Amino acid sequence: MLTSIVILTHNQLPLTIQCLDSIRKHTKDYEIIVVDNGSTDGTVDYLETQTDLTVVINKENLGFAKGCNQGTELSRGDNVLYLNNDTIVAAHWLENLLRVLYENERVGMVGPVTNRSSGHQCIPVPYSDISGLDEFARHHLQENAGRYLEVRRLIGFCLLVKRKVLDEIGCFDERYGLGNYEDDDLCLRALRAGYSLRVVLDSFIHHVGHATMHTLQRSNLNKLLAENRQKASEKWGNDIHQLIYTPGKTMSLCMIVRNAEGTLKQSLASVKDDVDEIIIIDTGSCDQTVEIAKQYTPHVYSIAEQEDALQAYRYAWDQATKEYVFFMRQDEVLTIHDIKKLYSLRFSMDESQDLISFRSPDVGTADDEKAEAGDAPPLRYMFRREAGFRSYEGLLGISRKMITISLCMIVRNEEEELEKCLSSVKDIADEIVIVDTGSTDRTKEIAAQFTDRILDFKGNDDFSAARNYAFRQATQQYILWLDADDYISDKDRQLFLELKKTLDFEADSITMHYNRAFDEKGNVTSSVRQNRLVRRDRNFQWIGNVHEYLAVWGTIRHSEVSINNSKNKTFTDRNLQMYLKREQAGEVFTARDLYHFANELLDHARYEDAIQNYRKFLEGKQGSVEDNIQACMRLGECYGRLGDKKKRVEALCMTLLFDKPRAGFCCALGGYFLEEKQYENAIYWFTEAIKSGKDENHRGAANQMDYTWNPHLQLCVCYDRMGLFEKANEHNEKALSYHPTHPSMLFNKQYFKTKLGERIEYKPVP
Numbered sequence: 001m002l003t004s005i006v007i008l009t010h011n012q013l014p015l016t017i018q019c020l021d022s023i024r025k026h027t028k029d030y031e032i033i034v035v036d037n038g039s040t041d042g043t044v045d046y047l048e049t050q051t052d053l054t055v056v057i058n059k060e061n062l063g064f065a066k067g068c069n070q071g072t073e074l075s076r077g078d079n080v081l082y083l084n085n086d087t088i089v090a091a092h093w094l095e096n097l098l099r100v101l102y103e104n105e106r107v108g109m110v111g112p113v114t115n116r117s118s119g120h121q122c123i124p125v126p127y128s129d130i131s132g133l134d135e136f137a138r139h140h141l142q143e144n145a146g147r148y149l150e151v152r153r154l155i156g157f158c159l160l161v162k163r164k165v166l167d168e169i170g171c172f173d174e175r176y177g178l179g180n181y182e183d184d185d186l187c188l189r190a191l192r193a194g195y196s197l198r199v200v201l202d203s204f205i206h207h208v209g210h211a212t213m214h215t216l217q218r219s220n221l222n223k224l225l226a227e228n229r230q231k232a233s234e235k236w237g238n239d240i241h242q243l244i245y246t247p248g249k250t251m252s253l254c255m256i257v258r259n260a261e262g263t264l265k266q267s268l269a270s271v272k273d274d275v276d277e278i279i280i281i282d283t284g285s286c287d288q289t290v291e292i293a294k295q296y297t298p299h300v301y302s303i304a305e306q307e308d309a310l311q312a313y314r315y316a317w318d319q320a321t322k323e324y325v326f327f328m329r330q331d332e333v334l335t336i337h338d339i340k341k342l343y344s345l346r347f348s349m350d351e352s353q354d355l356i357s358f359r360s361p362d363v364g365t366a367d368d369e370k371a372e373a374g375d376a377p378p379l380r381y382m383f384r385r386e387a388g389f390r391s392y393e394g395l396l397g398i399s400r401k402m403i404t405i406s407l408c409m410i411v412r413n414e415e416e417e418l419e420k421c422l423s424s425v426k427d428i429a430d431e432i433v434i435v436d437t438g439s440t441d442r443t444k445e446i447a448a449q450f451t452d453r454i455l456d457f458k459g460n461d462d463f464s465a466a467r468n469y470a471f472r473q474a475t476q477q478y479i480l481w482l483d484a485d486d487y488i489s490d491k492d493r494q495l496f497l498e499l500k501k502t503l504d505f506e507a508d509s510i511t512m513h514y515n516r517a518f519d520e521k522g523n524v525t526s527s528v529r530q531n532r533l534v535r536r537d538r539n540f541q542w543i544g545n546v547h548e549y550l551a552v553w554g555t556i557r558h559s560e561v562s563i564n565n566s567k568n569k570t571f572t573d574r575n576l577q578m579y580l581k582r583e584q585a586g587e588v589f590t591a592r593d594l595y596h597f598a599n600e601l602l603d604h605a606r607y608e609d610a611i612q613n614y615r616k617f618l619e620g621k622q623g624s625v626e627d628n629i630q631a632c633m634r635l636g637e638c639y640g641r642l643g644d645k646k647k648r649v650e651a652l653c654m655t656l657l658f659d660k661p662r663a664g665f666c667c668a669l670g671g672y673f674l675e676e677k678q679y680e681n682a683i684y685w686f687t688e689a690i691k692s693g694k695d696e697n698h699r700g701a702a703n704q705m706d707y708t709w710n711p712h713l714q715l716c717v718c719y720d721r722m723g724l725f726e727k728a729n730e731h732n733e734k735a736l737s738y739h740p741t742h743p744s745m746l747f748n749k750q751y752f753k754t755k756l757g758e759r760i761e762y763k764p765v766p
Contacts, residue, residue, distance in 0.1 A: 003030045003094060003160070004075030008067040009085050010037040013046060015208060016085045020050070023083075027094050033074050035067040059586040064156070064179035065172035072171050073590050073622050080166060084157040086208035087114075088130060090137035096203040097160045100148045105336045106343065108165040108195025109187070111154040112203035113140075120151050120199050130206060137204045147201040152244045154197050156183030157207050169193050170551040173541065175235070175465075181228040184240050191244070192348050192538065193553050194340025234472060236539055248346030252277040252320035252385070253328060256312045258305075260330035261288040268296040270333040274342050281316045317389040324349070326382045341506075341555070345382060348537055354387035356505050402500050406431040406474035406536065407482065410457070410466040414484035415442040417566060422450040424488040428496050429480060435470040443484075464542035467550075471542075477505070480533050481550070485566045492562045499559055508554030509534045513562040517703075520741050524562075526703045531556070532563060545582075546575050547596040576600040591622035595631060607638040614638070618654070629655045633664060640672075648672065663689040663707035670714060679718045686711040686718070709738035709745075716748060725755050 005023065009016050016034075023032065032053050036044055038060040047055045056070050068082050079101065081094070093112060101110045115125045127136050169189040176182040187197060232240040253275045257264060268278065278297035282290050283305045293300045303315060317325060324345075328334075334342075349356060383389075407429035411418060422432065432451035436444055438458065447454050455473060457466050471479055488496060503510070510533040517526035531552045534540050542548045579597040583589070589597060598613035614635040617623055623631065636651035649672055655665050670685035689711040694704070712735035719728035729752040736745045 001029060001079070001098070002077040003079045003081055003098070004071075004077030005030055005032045005081045005083055006068055006071030006075065007032065007034045007083050007085050008037060008064060008071075009034060009039055009043050009047070010061055011039045011041040011043060012085060013039070013041050013043045016043060017046070019083070019085050019087055019089075020053075022088045022090075024052075026089050026091050030094070031075070031077060033071040035071045037061040037063070037067050056588055058588060061178065062587075063174065063177045065174045065176050065182040068182075069171045069174065069590065070588050072166065073620065076621070078163050079160055080163060081158070081160045082156055084207065087158060088133060088206040090134060090141075090204050090206070092141060093203045093205055094160075096141070097200050100198050100200045101160055101162065106194065106196050106339055107162075107198060108190045108193070109154055109159060109161045110148075110198045110200050111159050112200055112205050114157065114205055114207040116207045116209035117155050117157060119153055119155060120149060121155055123204075133206050140204050141202045144201040149199040149201060151197050151199050152191060153184060153187050153241075154199070156186075157209075158205055159183065159186075161186075165190060165193075165195060168553040169195075170541070170543065170553075173235070174543075175231050176228045178224060179228075180225050181232045181240065184244065185232060185235070188236065188240060188244055189553075192344055194342070194344035196343065235468070235541070237472070243347075246347065249324055249349050250276040250322035251342065251346070251382070252279055252322040252325045254279045254281070254313070254316035254320060254325055255328050255330060256281050256283060256316060257285065257289050257293065257330040258283045259285045259287050259289060261285075261292060263331035264289055264292050265295075267328065267330060267332055268293070271328070271339070271342075272296050274334075274339055276322050277320065279316050279319045281312050281319075283312055314389055317385075320385055323385060324382050325385050344554070349382075354384045355381045403478050403503050403505065404430045404476035405478045405480050405500065405533070406433055406476040407480045408433045408435070408467070408470040408474055409482055409484065410435045410437055410463065410470055411439060411443050411447070411484050412437045413439050413441045413443060415439075415446060417485045418443055418446045419449070420566070421482060421484050421487050422447070424493065425480070425482065426450055428488070428493065428500065430476050431474065433470055433473045435466055435473070437466050462545050464544055464548040467542040467548060471536075471540075474536050477536060478533050479536050482532075482563065483565070486563050487566065488561075488563055492564075495559070495561045499561060503557070505535075506555055507535070507557040508538050509540070509552040510557045510559050512559055515562050515564045518564075519739060521739075523704075523739075525705050527562075529558065530563075532561075533559075544590075544592060546578050547592070549592070573600075573604060576604055591617055591620050592627075594620070595623060595627050598631070599634065602634055602638060605641075607641050611635060611638045625658050628658045629662070629665075632658075633668060636668060645672070645676075661688060661692065663692045663694075663711075664703060666692060667706045667711055667714070670711070674714060674718060677721075679722050683715060683718050686714045709735040709742065712738070713742075713745060725752060728752070729756060 005027075007016075007019065020032070023030070033056070034047055034053050035056040035058065036047060037058050044057055047053060047057075054074055056067075056074065058067070058070075062070075071082075072080055079098070081097075083089075097110050097112060101107055111121055113121050113123045116122065123140075125136055127133060169186070171186075172182045173185050174182075176185070190197060229240070236243055251274075253271060255267075255278070257280060260267075272278070278299060280293040280297060280300045282293070282300065282302045284302075290300060290302065299319060301315070301319065303312065313327065316327075345356065405428060407425055409421075409432075411434060426432070431453065433453045433455070434444075434447040434451060435455050435457045436447075437456075444454055453473065455469075457469050467481065470481075499510070509531045511529045512532040513527050514530045514532075515524045515527045517524070519525055531550050534550070534552060538552070538554065540550055540552050543551050575596075579593070579600055582593075583597070594613050594617040598610045598617060601607075601610035601613060614631050617631055618628065618635075632651055632654040635654075636648045639645075639648040639651055649669070652665060652668050652672070655662070666685045666689035670682045670689065673679070673682035673685065689707055693707050712731045716728045716731040716735065719725070719731065729748075732745055732748040732752065736742070736749065739745065
């Protein structure tokens with residue numbers, strides 16, 4: 001198992017050398033990525049001589065979060081360890097961290113103990129200089145072998161995180177600039193995603209502490225701390241340390257059992273460490289059920305079997321003493337998803353809600369449970385005990401209560417589109433928040449017809465900052481985001497209203513179809529799924545100055561609602577110029593930035609530059625499957641525009657490294673063979689495009705023309721050039737069935753009528 005160690009440097013060369021030497025001495029199965037933030041003391045020259053390092057050189061200090069994220073982009077490991085350069089590691093430091101990190105799936109992040117830190121990780125040490133470090137570490141590890149402490153907060157001087165956790169919750173938030181509070185922010189996101197944090201007591205490293213920060217004047221450091229604390233409060237809606245250390249909600253598990261000796265032990269073992277109280281009501285077992293139950297809880301009660309099964313559930317409820325109550329079947333084992341959700345709810349439940357759904361879909365629906373347990377409480381829900389016991393029937397009024405929605409938008413000079421957008425969504429949103437970033441037309445006037453929540457924001461073209469500001473103004477349970485040139489059709493508005501009525505509060509994010517292109521008849525030709533409706537209390541954040549994206553995690557639901565884009569905006573080079581400015585400033589782009597920068601270069605016919613950036617993106621191996629496939633396709637397009645046929649095909653075939661052949665790939669390869677007059681090969685690939693159809697298993701862009709009318713039209717061309725006119729005509733007719741007004745197909749129809757005369761027979765294409 002490979003661990004990627006990411007180290008930031010900003011001067012302090014002797015400390016860096018000391019740190020690297022200790023890693024090499026005491027560590028196995030690792031790679032080191034050093035990100036230098038504008039050093040001027042010879043650090044860069046030294047790093048460039050070290051052959052075992054991957055080095056990133058920034059011309060200026062871009063801050064802790066940005067530097068760590070740059071290192072993460074280049075990392076290859078199953079885990080990422082963020083390590084300050086003013087540390088010295090000791091024997092077994094990493095292997096013991098990994099042991100605790102992988103003790104179970106719910107552990108997300110771990111850290112060691114040290115001589116200097118805030119919080120639970122600081123321990124007293126007897127040595128006065130580092131010559132006593134190794135001896136102390138050896139004794140300390142022996143005395144604390146196998147021990148760990150579960151905590152709410154870990155400090156970023158040495159932080160080990162599973163790669164899949166970073167993929168789920170995102171990396172460090174770069175709003176915190178030079179540093180401080182970005183590690184707290186990451187910890188809170190991990191907690192709310194259901195992951196536990198642990199201090200590994202038998203892993204010790206020496207920490208000088210704030211070696212880089214101490215280069216700041218005390219007044220500047222205090223100012224930075226105050227500013228970043230305020231940023232964290234604005235993001236999370238409260239003091240971040242108060243949120244981290246707020247006592248978690250307490251939970252009672254109630255279970256009705258009878259003759260359950262075959263399943264009860266496994267069932268209770270799956271949840272015993274994650275609830276505060278277990279209540280067992282036995283209704284007449286004649287096996288070992290009661291004895292097994294008493295191994296897990298003292299709260300075991302026996303009652304006579306009741307004609308009304310609901311009485312047992314009421315009795316269990318009356319014995320519960322904790323803030324929230326949920327029920328399990330005697331044969332049920334909670335999944336890791338359920339356990340994470342339980343842990344997450346401790347720190348994120350809204351006390352205004354009397355119930356919340358938290359179980360995996362395979363537990364079954366409330367209707368299934370009603371049939372199974374009469375009027376018993378549905379097993380999907382966590383109940384607030386003070387709200388009182390509710391049967392299935394009594395629960396209906398709450399569980400069907402509609403969610404509330406804030407619509408959040410950022411706008412600038414949108415007078416042509418805004419009214420259409422807001423009119424289409426006004427009956428869906430309970431609140432509309434408009435953030436204007438500098439309109440000089442009638443945009444605000446139009447917005448005022450729909451809402452009085454209109455705010456100004458000046459963000460220097462930082463779209464993520466503007467969207468995050470809009471999100472912070474929301475007050476409802478869920479947030480819907482739209483752009484001014486988006487709108488919702490009448491049909492989808494009804495689907496959305498139905499979703500609003502039936503959605504439970506379990507979902508953290510709901511995806512919707514985003515239809516980006518249409519034919520003359522209004523049929524969708526290009527669409528993609530996007531996270532459009534998100535829970536406000538999850539505090540999801542927008543990331544990236546340009547081509548920003550919403551980083552979500554948790555329970556994702558896929559809806560059939562579609563949002564349409566009118567695409568009436570004028571094509572400009574604004575985004576390209578923003579990327580070029582950042583490149584000229586020496587910024588090291590993330591994988592996502594490289595991909596979108598390459599797209600902008602392609603759109604503006606700068607093919608050689610686009611090729612360079614697509615290649616850098618693919619070589620970094622940090623892109624998603626969908627972005628990797630699209631990068632290969634567009635790389636092939638660049639080579640095609642430059643007339644390099646061989647590299648065009650090579651680029652197209654690179655998509656096969658990431659997934660099976662898709663319709664777009666098949667059409668592109670068929671197009672190449674058609675140009676080369678290799679008609680048999682072209683026919684094969686266009687036929688494969690038709691066979692592949694729409695892939696429902698991926699969320700990437702789907703161009704419907706690639707598996708509907710376009711391959712049929714190209715097959716028509718192939719067969720026509722081969723002199724097989726009847727076959728060509730059949731495919732033209734099939735293409736027309738998808739696109740009845742396409743001028744080329746209509747021309748072909750007349751062409752074949754003249755060519756074939758009475759021989760035309762309109763038969764379905766096999």
